[in-house]
Amino acid sequence: VTLYTPVCKPLPFLKSGVVALVTAASVALGGLAALAVSTSSSVPSSLPPSLAASAFVVFCHMYHREILMDIDDTEGDEAGQILTLPRLLGKPLALLLGGGLVALGTALSAWVVGMQHGLRLSSLGVLQNGVMRGGAEVAATVAGIVGLRVVGATAWLAPVAVCAAGVSVCAYDWRVVWRKEFRHDDVSKGIAWSPLAMVVMLLLMGTGSI
Numbered sequence: 001v002t003l004y005t006p007v008c009k010p011l012p013f014l015k016s017g018v019v020a021l022v023t024a025a026s027v028a029l030g031g032l033a034a035l036a037v038s039t040s041s042s043v044p045s046s047l048p049p050s051l052a053a054s055a056f057v058v059f060c061h062m063y064h065r066e067i068l069m070d071i072d073d074t075e076g077d078e079a080g081q082i083l084t085l086p087r088l089l090g091k092p093l094a095l096l097l098g099g100g101l102v103a104l105g106t107a108l109s110a111w112v113v114g115m116q117h118g119l120r121l122s123s124l125g126v127l128q129n130g131v132m133r134g135g136a137e138v139a140a141t142v143a144g145i146v147g148l149r150v151v152g153a154t155a156w157l158a159p160v161a162v163c164a165a166g167v168s169v170c171a172y173d174w175r176v177v178w179r180k181e182f183r184h185d186d187v188s189k190g191i192a193w194s195p196l197a198m199v200v201m202l203l204l205m206g207t208g209s210i
Helices: 004-008 012-039 049-072 074-079 085-089 091-116 122-133 135-148 150-155 157-178 184-205
Strands: none
Touching: 012 049, 049 074, 049 085, 049 091, 049 157, 049 184, 074 085, 085 091, 091 157, 091 184, 157 184
16 A cells, blocks of 8 residues: 555556456465365465466456546546546547456456366367258257257356356447446446456356366
8 A cells, every 4th residue: 555656556557457466366365275275285386277367357357447447537537647547548448458358358267167168169160060061961960969968068158158248348338338428327337347247257267177
């Protein structure tokens, strides 16, 4: 706190990054501690891949939320001569940066969840190749997918849910916040509800391991 206000707050990228990094670090350290307790062993020297991905997702979403908060407080920051990202880049570009981070975190989260459920892009290639062959082989391929990959099909629901959560945040940013000219009420709702997408991703990522 002593260093944040005089050192970090005047620097727009560092200001939001520090808050997001501290939050992500708490997730990573808490996860390591929980892992050590559950396995009755010492704290691992490195982060497991799924935990590292979770920390990155938290960083992306918290950075996005910090940008929304700076957009909401632009007038106060102007009065206090605080150079935030919305003041430096403009509200639309700052929001686009936040949305890009959410999209990046969503893509990583969907990949991790897919790996946890044993999903591979090659499984989509099976269907594509079958369609290209045509005729009876198409029917055989479809029958095989329906009959033998019922569990795999349901496993796709997890990464789809992750993508839906991320898309909902980006869609709200664009269709509500941006297109309605960054109204206070709309931005405040985004600040309040966007972390729910992060929670959905973390919960789904916590159901398996890689």
